[in-house]
Amino acid sequence: MLDRAPVIRIPSEARARLRLRLLDPATAAPPFGAQDDDPFETCYVGNHLLVRGRDGVDEVLDEVISEVRVIVEQQLATDAGIKVEVEPVEMSGPDGEARDWAGLVEGVRDRRVRALVERARAVPLAITVRSGDVVLPPVDAWPILQVLRSRIQSPPVGRRALGKALVGLDHAVTLHPMYDGHPMYDGHPMYDGHPMYDGHSPGASVAAYAVPGRGGRAPVARPGWATPDDADPGGPVVLVMDTAVDAEHGWLQGSGIGEAVTMQDGSSIASASAQASAPTSSEPLLRGLETLAGHGTFIAGLVRQACPAARIRSVPLFEVDGVIAEHALLDALLLLAIRQDDALRSGDPARPPIDIVSLSLGYYHETLEDVEHTAQVLGAIRALQATGVTVVVSAGNDATVRPCVPAALAPNGLAEPAPPPSAPMVCVGATNPDGTVALFSNEARWVSHWRRGASLVSTFPRVDASGNPGAQLERLWSPGHRSGLDQDDYRDGFATWSGTSFATPLFAGQLARALVDAGHASAGDSIESRAKVALAALGELPTEPRSSDVDAVDGDPTPA
Structure with missing residues (x-):
């Protein structure tokens, strides 16, 4: 069943910052109650x-x-x-x-x-x-x-x-894009950082998705998209817990992305360090683009493509190395449930209730059972569902069936279904542009929905990091230069990227659009009616990928 075990790779900066350890099945003590079984590899605060x-x-x-x-x-x-x-x-x-x-x-x-x-x-x-x-x-x-x-x-x-x-x-929780690592190794072996590993050939393997220009993060010219109208003041609210979002990005303005998500006392749920993280490296000798820079901005753009009417909110939890401790995620989800309870009753238009939370993150725990102990995040997700929040989570990018938390806590997974009345929780895997399952995507019985997750185009912070074109030559007959592509010049504000990280917000945006089409506003709906609307919208969308008729699988996320 576990023919492909995920290779867990954590940036050295995050390991030092959080004092992380890698649980090595070859040397670790067996789990209590299973003296003949080795644990699975995982990463945790030591x-x-x-x-x-x-x-x-x-x-x-x-x-x-x-x-x-x-x-x-x-x-x-x-x-x-x-x-x-x-x-x-x-x-x-x-x-x-x-x-x-x-x-x-x-x-x-x-x-x-x-x-x-x-x-x-x-x-x-x-x-x-x-x-x-x-x-x-x-x-x-x-x-x-x-x-x-x-x-x-x-x-x-x-x-x-x-x-x-x-x-x-206290597990290390990571984001779920395909990225090129720091630095990218293109010989033998090759890996992309989280945590796709390929010992030989990048050509036909999962690692090819991480190569810039072949699905990996890379700058693109601004698409010819019209800037959407401002979000509907009564439209559904989609919240992204991720890295900080570039709220000044012209294509995201009008979505509400710059409005803080606050508690009753006015304090923010967000992490101060995540909000302050710069997209370029803090290493003075490199000053390159950080590994997970732009992740939250890319996700916000996908939600807006799928549902321009949605009001998008951001809770920055992750710094640009893309790693946090499990307790930070747990606390943020519980704080959001408390905030949701207050928002449902206060009717304050400045603090609207949340309809959908998009989570492009996860970790691999050390045993396949004992969810009560190893997946404490389950209770926090259940608290959110009880307040009418639909939780959409990514499947993971490790081409494995090994349970990834919180993905494996979705229906048909390791946990019992949420008791009614509760909004749904769904897990989203990634497809290629032709509708086939992307080679990197995790796949198991709890992956209920599939959306495009390879070679997507979305918004990105407008930054030019320290990299340079591979070649730069003087022109022969006119002033100026000829040059190769500068792989970290994102000043046009758009990029391509791949990962279940991005299939997830695309689905969340489409679900928000279904709520708009159904005529249900966010405020005032009961938990029961909110959940029924969400479930009905999910029922109208196929749950299996197709190899043709891609628009029938994904809809068309391109804005008008």
Whole structure:
């Protein structure tokens, strides 16, 4: 079943920034309860554990902290001079101050949503070990987790609340485009960065999609598209959680993309560092275009192509290396559910409720079962669905059937369906321009819909990075130069790219267009009617790719 295991490649800058570790099946301890099975490869924050309780966090947190400290001290088995520190990591807003989670949850008026948020809320624990004169290895959350799970199943005397704890790794979550890495290796081997790997031939392989000009990110001349009219003030709201979007891009102005998504107190859900990320590299000797630069802008353009009437909103979570910790995604989704609950009741036109969330991201977890532990993001998605938000997720680009989270949590996947009343969750795979399944796209029973995801054209930040044309010559008879193509000159503001990252917002935009065609405004609809409209729209669109009649599969995303 898992003939092709994904090769997980994380940029070195992100590994250092988040203190990431790679779980190597050849050397890692087996998962608790499966002593004869090796775990699958995954990437996680090396000194973090995600902790939540079956009925909230507070009652189990202290006991988990105490037990982790005991486990680490036993594993070190050295002198008493060693100090083990286990502290909760507080999620902070863009202003740097810790969020008042208790107050936010208390303010949720829908009791069902409040219960979902409380159960999904996970606190990351940071584990550090200090010693004055002993050299200690860095903390590794994986073996600590296995011992902790054994004690959760049979709690020590006096630790009854420990049995209610749900604990997992804090995975590295990455975006889902095909990109060329940093730098691009074109010999032997070749890889594209996330994480398509090909040892020999780029010609007929999945890696060919990452080559600029053959589906990979590359500049193109501005298409002859008319700039769309301003979004409909009552149109559906599509939210993109991604890298920052170039809100000043002329083709996106009028879509509402520059309007912040705020909480009741006016604070933003977005990450301050993601909003501040520049598209060019911070490395002074290179100053090239960052690997995931323009990803959010490209996605926003696809939504606008499919539904010019949609109001597009952005929550920048990712810096331009395209990697965040799972707890940051989890908190952002839960904050959005809290914000949605308030928006549905306030009727404030400046803070409209969200109809659709587009998520072009994911990670591979280390076991095929135990979703309750390993996919804590499921509860956050369920909270969003309960508030009427349709969640559209990408399948992943690794040509594998191995479950990618959150894609594998969609219907027919690893999780039970969301209880009614709930809006739907769908998973989108990528097709080629001729309608066949793209060679890079993941494929499994939970991939319910397919859209074009190869060699798409969309908006891109207007930037010219440090690269130069391959050749530049003086003209023979007139002043000026002849030159090759400058692969990082995006000053026209448009690009080509490939990935399930882009099939997903294309589908989200088409779903928004179906809501417009059905005459349903965002505000005022009940959860039930919103979900029914979305499901009806999905039923009108084919769920299998075709090799011909492509417009019948995708519709025509080209603007009028």
